[in-house]
Amino acid sequence: MTNTLKIDALVVGGGIAGMQASLDLADQGYQVALVEKNPSVGGMMAGLSKVFPTLDCCSCITTPKMSAVAHHANISLMTYSEVQSVMGNEGDYQVRVMKKPRYVIEDECSGCRSCEMVCPLDLPDYDNEYGRGAHRVIYVPFSTAVPQKALIDIDNCIYCGKCLKACTTNAIDFAQQPEYVNIETTSIVLATGYKTTPYDAKKEYGGGRLRNVVHGMMVERLLAPTGAYGRQLRPSDGRQPDNIAYVQCAGSRDLTLGVDYCSRVCCMYAIKQAMLLAGALPMADITIYYMDIRAFGKGYEQFYENAKAMGIQFVKGKVARITEDENQNPILRVELIDQNSRVVERKHDLAVLSVGMLPGFDPNSMYGVPVDKDGFIKAPNPNISPTLTMREGIFATGTATGPMDIVDSIITAGAVAAEAAAYIQSHNGHRQLVAEQTERSVTHA
Amino acid sequence: MPEKDESQAKPREEPRIGVYVCNCGGNIGNVVACDNVARVLGKLPNVVTSHSHMFMCSDPGQNLIIDDIKEKGVNRVVIGACSLFLHEQTFRSAVERAGLNPYLYYHVGLREQVSWVHHDNPKEATDKATRMMMGGIAKARYMRPLEPVRLDAGKHALVIGGGVAGLRSALDIARRGLQVTLIEKSHYLGGHMAQWERVFPTHQKARVLLKELIERVLAEPNITIHTGAQVVRTQGYVGNFQIKIRQEPRGVHGAFPNEQEAVAVCPIKQRREFDYGLSTRKAIYRAYNGCVPESLVIDWENCTKCGECVKVAPEGMINLNEEAREFDLKVGAVVLATGFKPYEPLYGEMGWKEFPEVITLAQLHRLLDDEGPSDGKFYWNGHPVRDVAIIHCVGSRQIEGVHRPQPDGNVNNYCSRVCCTASMSMAALIRQKAPDAKVYDIYEDIRTYGRGHEDYYRNAGKEQVTFLRYFAEEIPEVMRADESADRPLLVKVKDHLTWGETIELPVDLVVLATGMMPNPVDDLIGMFKVSPGNDRFLLEVHPKLRPVETAVNGIVLAGTAQGPMNIQESCAAAGAAASKVAALLIQGEVELEPFVAVVDPERCNGSGKCIEHCPQEEALTLETFTENGRTFQRAVVTPANCNGCGVCAGVCPNRAIDVAGWRLDEFEAMVEAITDEIPAMEGAI
Amino acid sequence: MSTNEGKPKILILATLSGGYRGADSTGQSHLEYPPNTYILPVMSAAIFRESFYLKAFERGFDGIIVMYSGTDSPYKGESERTAVIVNSAYELMKKQEIDLRRLKLAAICTVCVRPFLNEVNKMNELLGQIGPLQHKTPAVQPVR
Numbered sequence A: 001m002t003n004t005l006k007i008d009a010l011v012v013g014g015g016i017a018g019m020q021a022s023l024d025l026a027d028q029g030y031q032v033a034l035v036e037k038n039p040s041v042g043g044m045m046a047g048l049s050k051v052f053p054t055l056d057c058c059s060c061i062t063t064p065k066m067s068a069v070a071h072h073a074n075i076s077l078m079t080y081s082e083v084q085s086v087m088g089n090e091g092d093y094q095v096r097v098m099k100k101p102r103y104v105i106e107d108e109c110s111g112c113r114s115c116e117m118v119c120p121l122d123l124p125d126y127d128n129e130y131g132r133g134a135h136r137v138i139y140v141p142f143s144t145a146v147p148q149k150a151l152i153d154i155d156n157c158i159y160c161g162k163c164l165k166a167c168t169t170n171a172i173d174f175a176q177q178p179e180y181v182n183i184e185t186t187s188i189v190l191a192t193g194y195k196t197t198p199y200d201a202k203k204e205y206g207g208g209r210l211r212n213v214v215h216g217m218m219v220e221r222l223l224a225p226t227g228a229y230g231r232q233l234r235p236s237d238g239r240q241p242d243n244i245a246y247v248q249c250a251g252s253r254d255l256t257l258g259v260d261y262c263s264r265v266c267c268m269y270a271i272k273q274a275m276l277l278a279g280a281l282p283m284a285d286i287t288i289y290y291m292d293i294r295a296f297g298k299g300y301e302q303f304y305e306n307a308k309a310m311g312i313q314f315v316k317g318k319v320a321r322i323t324e325d326e327n328q329n330p331i332l333r334v335e336l337i338d339q340n341s342r343v344v345e346r347k348h349d350l351a352v353l354s355v356g357m358l359p360g361f362d363p364n365s366m367y368g369v370p371v372d373k374d375g376f377i378k379a380p381n382p383n384i385s386p387t388l389t390m391r392e393g394i395f396a397t398g399t400a401t402g403p404m405d406i407v408d409s410i411i412t413a414g415a416v417a418a419e420a421a422a423y424i425q426s427h428n429g430h431r432q433l434v435a436e437q438t439e440r441s442v443t444h445a
Numbered sequence B: 001m002p003e004k005d006e007s008q009a010k011p012r013e014e015p016r017i018g019v020y021v022c023n024c025g026g027n028i029g030n031v032v033a034c035d036n037v038a039r040v041l042g043k044l045p046n047v048v049t050s051h052s053h054m055f056m057c058s059d060p061g062q063n064l065i066i067d068d069i070k071e072k073g074v075n076r077v078v079i080g081a082c083s084l085f086l087h088e089q090t091f092r093s094a095v096e097r098a099g100l101n102p103y104l105y106y107h108v109g110l111r112e113q114v115s116w117v118h119h120d121n122p123k124e125a126t127d128k129a130t131r132m133m134m135g136g137i138a139k140a141r142y143m144r145p146l147e148p149v150r151l152d153a154g155k156h157a158l159v160i161g162g163g164v165a166g167l168r169s170a171l172d173i174a175r176r177g178l179q180v181t182l183i184e185k186s187h188y189l190g191g192h193m194a195q196w197e198r199v200f201p202t203h204q205k206a207r208v209l210l211k212e213l214i215e216r217v218l219a220e221p222n223i224t225i226h227t228g229a230q231v232v233r234t235q236g237y238v239g240n241f242q243i244k245i246r247q248e249p250r251g252v253h254g255a256f257p258n259e260q261e262a263v264a265v266c267p268i269k270q271r272r273e274f275d276y277g278l279s280t281r282k283a284i285y286r287a288y289n290g291c292v293p294e295s296l297v298i299d300w301e302n303c304t305k306c307g308e309c310v311k312v313a314p315e316g317m318i319n320l321n322e323e324a325r326e327f328d329l330k331v332g333a334v335v336l337a338t339g340f341k342p343y344e345p346l347y348g349e350m351g352w353k354e355f356p357e358v359i360t361l362a363q364l365h366r367l368l369d370d371e372g373p374s375d376g377k378f379y380w381n382g383h384p385v386r387d388v389a390i391i392h393c394v395g396s397r398q399i400e401g402v403h404r405p406q407p408d409g410n411v412n413n414y415c416s417r418v419c420c421t422a423s424m425s426m427a428a429l430i431r432q433k434a435p436d437a438k439v440y441d442i443y444e445d446i447r448t449y450g451r452g453h454e455d456y457y458r459n460a461g462k463e464q465v466t467f468l469r470y471f472a473e474e475i476p477e478v479m480r481a482d483e484s485a486d487r488p489l490l491v492k493v494k495d496h497l498t499w500g501e502t503i504e505l506p507v508d509l510v511v512l513a514t515g516m517m518p519n520p521v522d523d524l525i526g527m528f529k530v531s532p533g534n535d536r537f538l539l540e541v542h543p544k545l546r547p548v549e550t551a552v553n554g555i556v557l558a559g560t561a562q563g564p565m566n567i568q569e570s571c572a573a574a575g576a577a578a579s580k581v582a583a584l585l586i587q588g589e590v591e592l593e594p595f596v597a598v599v600d601p602e603r604c605n606g607s608g609k610c611i612e613h614c615p616q617e618e619a620l621t622l623e624t625f626t627e628n629g630r631t632f633q634r635a636v637v638t639p640a641n642c643n644g645c646g647v648c649a650g651v652c653p654n655r656a657i658d659v660a661g662w663r664l665d666e667f668e669a670m671v672e673a674i675t676d677e678i679p680a681m682e683g684a685i
Numbered sequence C: 001m002s003t004n005e006g007k008p009k010i011l012i013l014a015t016l017s018g019g020y021r022g023a024d025s026t027g028q029s030h031l032e033y034p035p036n037t038y039i040l041p042v043m044s045a046a047i048f049r050e051s052f053y054l055k056a057f058e059r060g061f062d063g064i065i066v067m068y069s070g071t072d073s074p075y076k077g078e079s080e081r082t083a084v085i086v087n088s089a090y091e092l093m094k095k096q097e098i099d100l101r102r103l104k105l106a107a108i109c110t111v112c113v114r115p116f117l118n119e120v121n122k123m124n125e126l127l128g129q130i131g132p133l134q135h136k137t138p139a140v141q142p143v144r
Ligand SMILES: Cc1cc2nc3c(=O)[nH]c(=O)nc-3n(C[C@H](O)[C@H](O)[C@H](O)COP(=O)(O)OP(=O)(O)OC[C@H]3O[C@@H](n4cnc5c(N)ncnc54)[C@H](O)[C@@H]3O)c2cc1C
Pocket: A012, A013, A014, A015, A016, A017, A018, A035, A036, A037, A038, A041, A042, A043, A044, A045, A048, A050, A051, A052, A053, A081, A082, A083, A191, A192, A193, A194, A195, A196, A216, A217, A220, A265, A269, A272, A355, A360, A361, A397, A398, A399, A400, A404, A405, A406, A407, A409
């Protein structure tokens, strides 16, 4: 089955940047299609606990955006979908999108989760819980997912048929085939986001084998009200940690990993997590090993000062190696930069690697949009027009254009909407609402 | 004259309520006895029809409602189903399709809040569902049609500030086909960017980049620019701001061949602001060569009107008696892009003003500029500069009790975001201009966070810039060196990269990497009712989610007026601001949710309590009315400024004010109905 | 069908930006809690004057929980004002010798499942201990 859609802007990626860009374009009256490869919109933000520096509950500020994109009259939302090809020229792109089979008919599913209740198989949840939580073979991705529709992990399904019986709307269709949508669009906005730097890449940090060495995103899930455990624990024995270390720049500013840039959010999220952990575990000692604390955004420095006042320890030092003792306590070998690079060993019971950001997707082969040496989308005029790409009619926003936090993603989403809207306007020949032109005048010139 | 509230005056029609209980394919029905609930509810007064249905959200379900409205004269709809967040929109549009006001429908959550949380108790769940629905029906009796607040919006925006942020947002708004007026207080466009030599992260010439942008702005037919202009008065609200602008005269009209002569004859010498006082100018001057608009300008504050320049200039070119002019604008939205000013150190702060060899980073930019006061030669006091120390965080990241406060009593406890990378890029330029110079960089943390910024830091290390680290509590000292020393200054730092040793650095020049303060805009803050934050920068509605909007609808922020940013970030914020303006104005009409305060004219006695407590600016006012010869006061709502927070409803002594759609009498009726007797039912459940 | 008769009733006033979504999230997790809980969506909790709470007690509610968004409220002034009004309601309750614990102000976020259950359970526990509300004095007249 193939449908055709004629629109003004195709937004690829439904994280906060893609959602905000879609809303900002749709609010200006443009027709938008938002394509997200995962079964729900929300991106990485949907999985965070609270956000710096306001400590707002993250779902509380993400979910309204997620429902807004789902309900907006000018937005066609396509989740669990991927762009297959991009043809055509500047301003007139033909894009083929595949809607991957959920094996659940989206229009029929009421999100009731009756299927989930009867499904006999649990799978570790890698997508949302980093292997810590579990979901059934048929499942709604998470409690605030948009759309609230189930899907089947068909590779793991044993076709027992229990869900078929439980489903009251006959929504389950094991024979579902991919659907294709042909999209004709004037512009494309890439908002394909980031992934975290691999936490097992660095041999010196145990290469992912040390059980009580975790990464920042795992801690987000521990701290989130929707997380798998609902309390703070260390993986090896489920005990509450009471001496936690944060290892900053684990994967950023590190030439040995080929990531020479700063990932911009890790200082702040480490401070945030440290504060939340200190709240949950009042007796715990928390130490942040850092090279430079980069609390540069609005209100961030004050946030950092608050953390210091709460008793969180900041030690300027580079962690050279992590090993463990017989109780699986991580032992950090730290070069204390502040003390002429004196090397010390410090024992903790949980170590968190503040992993950085890598580009989530390389658009070059499909979109003809080259990336820069850091792997993020190349900007031909980064100062004045930060959302342009090397190809006309294709724009980029959010962490697809380099590491940044939520507020900067939202700002660049607004900027990409302005850039794309102007492009659409000029390209579509001022087809709507052209303001009457008055004489140009520059007084005093 | 305030308008009369029509909805209050109209007699209310008899409610004819349609009730719908969704089974949700068993999700509700397996726990709640939906059929019975529907039957019981059918017995309540005003209920014309009551159904239980397998899937209300399906087409047949929606059609049932539409038919009842059309055929049975149903004029209020109550639906019990899944969460209102899932299907409120669906049912609202169904009701609207049937020709009924979409707000005459009430949604009761029977799935997430009843069946899914009480599976163990079907009887009690059914009882609860019935009572919740009875509450909904009670509310329905009180519901009134609501209309979104619609305001005509002028398709015209005002941008205040002609720095890079103001220019960029004017361009983005104009490219959407809207009219833009841009006003700039100074006599040239470009703001601070014009003063920088090169800009990170591209190492491009700032004025070349800026020129390209200005040319695009000038080429845009929808933009009108006024320089030397400021807002003097404002009135109105989103969609319709009336703004009075005052424009200072320029005194000079266009370029003429012997400009240099006219400048030369001027007897007045002034500090040149553009060079931060590193050079001087006359009372007739040009900010910099190539500035836009490019004609000379008179500095009225210092001009003595001696007339020398008029004598040499061609007839009519210079007019020293030109008057300021005022004019009015009507705009739908306003962008505040009033920018920053570099932090000005206090006297003696790390030697500032005490020693002439202490300059700021902004001055260093001028000094190294090929078109600057020393033609780009790294000279100070006529001598080449050999060794230089850059001290970071001057005027930023300050600590109460350690740093001297600003006049308002607060220290600048924020990070200024650009100075680290700007310093690193300047260090590289120094190396280029003076390869033998020693450069010391004295910092707290190096914050080269942005894309491409870290390269500057790494290169500085390679270029043998010497780094020393201080803590904010131990501010480096700048002192005069001994007469005999061959460097005039001594910088004393407790360096934490080497065991906290105190190190003395002999240098020729000290550069203070001064941060940003907002341009003072108290007048605009007062006129537009926006708020500054604790850091004095303009405050956004929500620092994460709505970073460019202010609490005042129709007023948005762009660039460093809101907080420290670099050029890229200023331009991004400007684009985001333009998006918000375009979304507001593009339809020529602003539509706001109908949930705003409404005053009951019968009950309001003008106590003014609501106005006293209202947290919104100008949402409520007390106005004087005369009716039948009687003069009295009454509260009047300006819906455009009301967000429905309901504070007024809670404080009115006469219960004369409510939030439409969320009236207190509706809640009281719901509370009564929920605790009421459930109508008797023949037959068991 | 009077199965809930005689049992204590709890009125929950839940803001759309906070407690109401929290209740929905609890539902999505299919977690049980007692059905004597009547949840009304409210846009802002500041609209309720103190007499409203008294009236709800008078009408037969034994406990009231206001689940607002606290300092996360999208409305400037909502949380402060609500706290002030609840405090005045406490004054009125004291006069009528109503146990102050019957009225509770709680900040509940949109995914606050555990805190939501916690508040509901705590109120039920309390009502279990102190029993349904006995009216000592004739009901207050709402200010009309
Ligand atoms: C541990 C941690 C904690 C953090 N905490 C905070 C915090 O407290 N505050 C804060 O401001 N920031 C925080 N951040 C940063 C924050 O997560 C990001 O700024 C933000 O999520 C970026 O949003 P985005 O939309 O750019 O990218 P993403 O969230 O990555 O969204 C990209 C979306 O695009 C989709 N996608 C990718 N490729 C394709 C494709 N080819 N086709 C279709 N779809 C595609 C992805 O599935 C995803 O949904 C944190 C980051 C980490 C790692």
